[in-house]
Amino acid sequence: MKTTEDVRKYAAEQAISEEDALRKGMEEKSKEFVEKGAEIYAKA
Numbered sequence: 001m002k003t004t005e006d007v008r009k010y011a012a013e014q015a016i017s018e019e020d021a022l023r024k025g026m027e028e029k030s031k032e033f034v035e036k037g038a039e040i041y042a043k044a
Contacts, residue, residue: 011021036042
C-alpha cells in the first residue's frame with residue numbers, strides 16, 4: 001500500500017520507528033483538524 005510505503009519512508013528519514021512515525025503523524029493531523037475548526041464536514 002502507498003500509505004505503508006510513505007510511513008516507512010518517513011520513519012527512515014526521521015530515524016524513528018514506524019510506530020513513532022504513525023503517532024507523530026496522527027498528532028500533526030489532530031492539530032491541523034482543530035486549527036481548521038474541528039468540523040467533520042469541511043466546506044469546499
